[in-house]
Amino acid sequence: MDIDMDYERPNVETIKCVVVGDNAVGKTRLICARACNTTLTQYQLLATHVPTVWAIDQYRVCQEVLERSRDVVDEVSVSLRLWDTFGDHHKDRRFAYGRSDVVVLCFSIANPNSLNHVKTMWYQEIKHFCPRTPVILVGCQLDLRYADLEAVNRARRPLARPIKRGDILPPERGREVAKELGIPYYETSVFDQFGIKDVFDNAIRAALISRRHLQFWKSHLKKVQKPLLQAPFLPPKAPPPVIKIPECPMPSMNEAGYLLDSPLCADVMFVLQEQDCIFAHKIYLATSSSKFYDLFLMECEGSPYLDETQCNRENTNTDVLTSHLETNSNSDEASLKSSDVKIPPPESSESLSMLEPESGEINSAARSLSSWGKGFVSVHKEMQVNPVSKRTCPVTVVKMDSSVQATPFKTVLQFLYTGQLDENEKDLTRLAQIAEILEVFDLRMMVENIMNKEAFMNQEITKAFHVRKANRIKECLCKGTFSDVTFKLDDGSIKAHKPLLICSCEWMSAMFGGSFIESSNSEVVLPNINKTSMQAVLDYLYTKQLSSSQELDTLELIALANRFCLPHLIALAEQHAVQELTKASMSGVAIDGEVLSYLELAQFHNANQLAAWCLHYICTNYNSVCSKFRKEIKAKSSDNQEYFERHRWPPVWYLKEEDHYQRVKKEREKEDVALNKHHSKRKWCFWNSSAVVA
Template sequence: MDTDMDYERPNVETIKCVVVGDNAVGKTRLICARACNTTLTQYQLLATHVPTVWAIDQYRVCQEVLERSRDVVDEVSVSLRLWDTFGDHHKDRRFAYGRSDVVVLCFSIANPNSLNHVKTMWAQEIKHFCPRTPVILVGCQLDLRYADLEAVNRARRPLARPIKRGDILPPERGREVAKELGIPYYETSVFDQFGIKDVFDNAIRAALISRRHLQFWKSHLKRVQRPLLQAPFLPPKSPPPVIKIPESNESNINDAGDLLDNPLCADVMFVLQDQNQIFAHKIYLATSSSKFYDLFLMEHEESQNPVERFCKKEKPTKDLLLRTLSLDTDEDTDGASLKPSNACLRISRSDDTLLTSDCEDESWVALSSWSKGFHSMHQEIMLNPISNRTCSVTVVQMDSSIQYGPFKTVLQFLYTGQLDENEKGLMRVAQIAEILEVFDLRMMVENITNKEAFMNQEITKAFHVRKANRIKECLSKSTFSDVTFKLDDGSINAHKPLLICSCEWMAAMFGGSFVESANNEVILPNVGKSSMQAVLDYLYTKQLSCTLDMDPLELIALANRICLPRLVALTEQHAVQELTKAAVSGVDIDQEVLIYLEIAQFHNAHQLAAWCLHHICTNYNSVCSKFRKEIKSKSTENQEYFERQRWPPVWYLKEEDHYQRVKKEREKEDNVLNKHRSRRKWCFWSTSSAAFA
């Protein structure tokens, strides 16, 4: 539809609105939001500034733009024509100003210079080219007043000037300039779609009122109001911060495979043919293989106090050996074949004195009848080649059929659950796996042989699931434990090898030159049993096990103390979930959040602290009314954060007070004006009636 047709339509007022202002203050975005209904994200708005002049030709070529130009304001049909202009001060804009009905003068609330130019440059230019044209002042980019400026600056163009918090103008600054110039003031945000209709509807009102003075015979313009007040914009509550859990990368340099090659805290030594030795750890072998579990459990149950038993010259009976050697075997064992008189334990004390039973020779516990591949077993006090400390080690003599290389590969699988496809002697590995009943490993060798190695991934997953369950069981029953943590309210047994592989702090304590590395008891002051149990559960399973008596703050303090940032994050997530559930169920959590805040900050629980800050800020009025003293007792940094991020913000409260005050004043003015009009109307009818009489 042609532009001239609107002029010919009866009772349709065509309004030419010229939008001026500095470069990059948001003029074009504001025009497009009104004329094209474009909505962009905040970062898109800031990252791409296109200095486009949006000219009148759009109304001729774009039907959608033309249709959106039509509106009804105060029962008056209008067609709004928007003119964009260059923001460069030296440009000639006289053609744009020609025959304009209203001028919208824009500045950015994040650019104080653009507001200064309103008085020093733009007001003078407008007065020069169109002195009788009404003007309204518009503060653009309102959303930057409460936005995350760090994220905004990252999204801006590389060479763009960064926005600083001190650059953000309060509403009263724009209102003061508007009052000085005698024009209305409005604020807009294209990102929030706030104020766009207010600006252009009131620009239309200003233009129609000016036209009514010149074209007083147009009766349909009598109902046009003067530009209305704009209610202040209440920014939305910021969403609560999301607790992010870091990847599980807290394993130290001694992972399970490395621990086999560098056997810190080893408690098992396998002796193979040619006197080759391999140090290992009961907890890793027992939780990976049922055969080793039965072997070490047999030793654990029957030799809990071997020194005391042999000091009393107690001989292992025939029934005891019969029960020991027949555990978890498929073959019936004849007691007569065991020869208990020749099979007894040999235990070495720390003073290198041998304590033996009254048997014919100092033989080991025979294992050949219990299972293939094993020869005998005994305990010794020996020097660990890695830590250079003496410790009690279970020595297992393997059968001559067990070779060093393949057996080392089997142990490597029991530690890691993985098998290298390029491993040499896979068939020999499969034979040893068959003897030791490591059926997972045997299946993996078969898959590699059959060119189906891809199936081994599922076997490895199932292996780790079973291993995790057995490790958790050993933790709960204290089976094969080699260290006891003495706590404020009790003690907990644990396993040094698992702790070394799960925590650098534990690895340094048990693998270094600290006294704890040689002791079986470790005293941890100011630590509760429930928190330590949660830490051990995490180190063993990489999961947080929550109990009713667990104090999140105490657990966070302990996890931070032993350098477990992922456990800290998991505990933060649990604490936030519990607080959120309580709040949803109607429980007042304000006091608890205040307690959590600075304790979380002290123990590096930054995500929990951020959540607490968000809760306090978004409920600032209610929290402050109940706990004013607690708020004032917080650190200076926290109090500054409260004032800066509180919701509703201080600038909104001031604007709301100003709006309500001006609104009452305008209502009084309107009442006085209505009374004056009514009186004039009554006088007019009285005079007319008298003249008629």
Template sequence: MCSVEEFGRRALSMDIDTDYERPNVETIKCVVVGDNAVGKTRLICARACNATLTQYQLLATHVPTVWAIDQYRVCQEVLERSRDVVDEVSVSLRLWDTFGDHHKDRRFAYGRSDVVVLCFSLANPNSLRHVRTMWFPEIKHFCPRTPIILVGCQLDLRYADLDAVNRARRPLAKPIKPTDILPPERGHEVAKELGIPYYETSIVAQFGVKDVFDNAIRAALISRRHLQFWKSHLKKVQRPLLQAPFLPPRPPRPIIGIPDPPPTDGEGPDSLFCQPLCADVLFLLQAGSTRVFAHKVYLATSCSKFYDLFTLDLGGSFVVQKGEDEENKENFESGEEDEQSRRGAKEQAGRTKSLDIDKDGVDGGVRGLNRPQLLQQGSLRTSQSDNALPSRAIYSLGALGTGRALSGWGRGFLSVCLEHVDDPVTGRPRLMTVVAMDALIQEEPFKAVLQYLYTGSLDEGRGDLMQVATIAELLEVFDLRMMVANVLNRESFMNQEITKAFHVRRANRIKECLNKGTFADVVFRPDDGCLPAHKPLLISSCNWMAAMFRGSFMESYIEEVPIPNTSTACMRGVLEFLYSGLLTPCPGLEPMELIVLANRLCLPRLVALTEQHAADELLQLAVKGGDIDGQVLAYLEVAQFHNAKQLSAWCLHHICTNYNSICRKFPKDMKAMSSENQRHFEKHRWPPVWFLKEEDRYLRSQKEREREEEILRKQHTKRGWETDPTPPPRTEEVRFKPSVGGEGTLGDEWLECPYAWGNRPPVLKRPFRQSSVPRLTWERGLCVPLRLIRHVDLNDSYALTTAAPRGELTSAFTSTQTVSLHTPPCVKDPLF
């Protein structure tokens, strides 16, 4: 008794051997030869094992290998894949791999081969040169009558990015140059010179593998048919077919990436607080001995208490006496209870984040910008949103030197006034709001609160967190007080949500400041209007703006900054980006104009956002059926000139992938392109030039082959008349009934007779014994050749077309005469 494993091995061995014994299965031995590293083994594995590999796997370090022929005995899957049907012929394809070394002895592999597949690499001109000098002579020496198939491997390298390919290869590998890539006509020239078919393959793209081996099988079967002419199932085998050209995949559209926000390079909100350029607020601490500079827009958009302070009416003048600090201190202590009740009422009323001002405020802040008094402060309108700021009426800033006492307004504040103060950075006098603070407020905790209002972050390692929390409560910065409580309770992880909400709330308020002109200290005047802005926000967001307002240029001291060749919509888009870090497209925004301005202001992130917006607009228009070719050509020139590299790459891709149609629409514009762009189009156009040439060659070859087949078909039809000089015969139809063999039917495919006149009988299309060949005779015993037989009716009558020279048919022969069909009586003819 044998085990189950042994029985399975025996069954597999018997299954393999049956391929050689089955009468209708043709076993084909296919030998694959070629230089080293051209892709022979990969091609065999793709056919025998259905192996698929990526391009980077194929570019790994090459190790010479040979695919073992005994895989057909040890692997059932390989054996099953070897069986195929080509032109209605069952075959079993056995692939033989060989070494690519020239000095190896391959005579055993060539022995009894049915077809040889000769491979070379489309990225190695030397391998094609060796086809003529080494491989073809060797094949003809060992197997001169074996058909050969020429195969160009590694087709994917023809359209691949060679720079990326060379980087992925091993360090010491020879780089692939663009001049090393062989065009299809080189392979066709060599194949035509050698008189063999030519095909191309790519394992990465899974192209041409089936074409190569199916046509190799056809070549082997045709060669075998010439020797084994008695095998009728080989008659329908076609000669190797033409291979359709490979269209490379359409290049993917470039993805426009948005870079991360660049570092502030010392000009962010934190550094702006440490070096207060363009400061407009001065806090006096410790009875005026300590001075802290700040910016209204940062404080007012982060804290409603400061917003209320900076919108107070300063119409009345006042003088601060020498002993006023002590009196204010007493008032501060005595009015503590009243302040607590007032703060409770304000908390119940809610806080608003809407910075809307009424119509008069807008007119004063926008239309009246050319007045000596630059901008007027707006009021807040009550909103239903959370964290609301209190609403106020409009107040004037008042004249220089005016102010008011704050002892009854809020805890910790003494007075506020307008004065000219020297800028701490430039040293020039500047109009500022001077706020005197209570002497009990210490400098470092107060700076920590202000720094939080600038950045939204808290240094959790400080030792004076309790003092920070106290000042935060006085200034009604409740978020900071909650963050300090979380730190003290060891729950600082909760501060992330507080910080996130702080930035969202302040971003909304800053955007409202831009829309309403609140606290604006500069005006930009483009070609078609004017826009108020805020120097601190611009300085902390743009290095170009920081350099302009630092004091070295005249724009630092004028109230209006002209921006020529720019529209209001474009300038507003820039300001919104500087304030919020986002691009908000508006109806009148022109993408290319915004790219030009963003490039002038050195804002690469805004350039990228605008590039993405422009590309999205073009895609939406194309989806709707619009023609974007002309717009893409216009975008390309501007994008290349103004450093919009991603948009220019997008435009180049669109032009390359629609090259033919764009050339037909805009021939002059395409010819006027720069030489660099012309070279790019020639290199990256899709479909590539080599494909168009190969497609044209394929169509011409296909027409020539169809014409040849038509000629052969006509020659096959008329082959009986070519050797007889007599004129074409006249045909007439007669009726006949079988007189010998009983009643039966006569099929159309059985009888055929070439042109003949005399005692020569008709012949059969199918092989049949001569004794059973039917004879058609007249009453006079004259033999008539048969040309066509078709069924007429169900009474065993048939129409017979006879061919006879003109004048030979007598009047006695009519279309209704009965013809007798005689067969030897001793043979039962299957026709009847």
């Protein structure tokens, strides 16, 4: 359809609307939102500026733009033609003002200078070129009044002037300027699609009223109203902050291996025939190997303390084992598949009970292991000097058979600590033999996979190894098995394991691994800590999961996690607290008081995400919370008070605007009633005078 056909259609009023204002106040975005129905996200709107003037040729070349230009306002069919203009003050805009029906004068509520220019420059220019044309004042970018300005500034162009909180203009500033100039005032947000229809519909009304005064014979313009009031925009509630859980700091396998090389808090010593001594930790070996678990469990069930003695009973079957190892030491890789090196089933039927000492040996300090398992000679307890802390402490001494050599045995222990095996290990054959003797079947299978060029299969073995290890660690924590430290708390005590704590918590590592006295003590007093919270912390350190105990006080757990420098546990506790509060709120339980009590405690203990959620809840429910807990609100810190005032919902500026809108609305309704009475009276007088004349 040709553009000129609108002028030829009867009772269709063509309105030329010129949009003016400073650069970057949102003129072109506003025009495109009306003419093209474009919708962009807030950050897309701010990241790029559209400096080009929107072409008037769009009405001729784009059918969609032409269709959207047609509207019906107060029963009058109109065709709205929008004209964009340059924002530079020195540019000549007289071509745009020619034959204009209405001017929309824009400013940005985030740019006070653009509002100052309304009076000092733009309104004077409009009245110079078109003195009788009606003008409407529009405050653009309304969404910046309640937006996160830090995020907005990050999304803006690098050289763009950052928006400051003090730059945001309240609604009354624009309304005062509009009242001073005697023109209507509206606000818009292209991002929220608010006010766009209000602006242009009332611009059309202003143009039609002006046209009605000049073309009084057009009867279809009699029903056109003067520009209507704009109801204030209630911003949406901000979404609640999402509790983000940082990546779980799993215990480092390298750190566990380092603990073997530098045996802090070691409680077991392996004595080899080469007079080599290797210190290790029961909890790592027992949770990784069923053989060592049974060995140390037997030792724990024996006498509580055995004096240092020499083992009086040697292994009588060492010759056979030594011969077996020497025979296979120089064999090729195929020897591992021979019939004499078969892997027994995981559930061995071999008796794991402690052997009864023979007659005359009941009081012996050492327990013979010759008939219990290959490679082991005896086990007993004695006092030893730790090579790292240089302190004397009780250690379980395990004497190994002469066939167990130091290098492959150390590799086996390294595997039990880390669950990993270096594919470039040199002596895989002897390593496999030692692994089979000690019944470390996972390692035996991994060696065989490497030798068969199938090392990729070891990943599944490693996963299964860690799953079993985690389950055994949970069991040891619950039962206190192989514990080497007892925490004395306000309401009880809990047994734990120093090596696991050293690898799981830097705070514990400093306490047990440094020069502190706790590194050699079997009891550690922790004041002002209850048993439930400490149990939850230990559960987390052992399993990296938060226990879901109903008796658990989340705030106490957060305080303890902050004390032990465990940010991941703090995040888990924050998530748990938010879930419980949300669940209670959805069930109809009043949580206002609980949220208020959580707020400053969460801030004090570095639970920043929980504090942010509490602030959000209080702000979005400010009226109800303040009506019940006004004193508690006033007692909060000045920073929190400032945050409440800035982010409360509904915002203060909206409440003021709503009051003003309702007041002006009542005044206008009274004016309309009075005007209708006046018109009725005039009609009655006219008909009476006509009747007298007749």
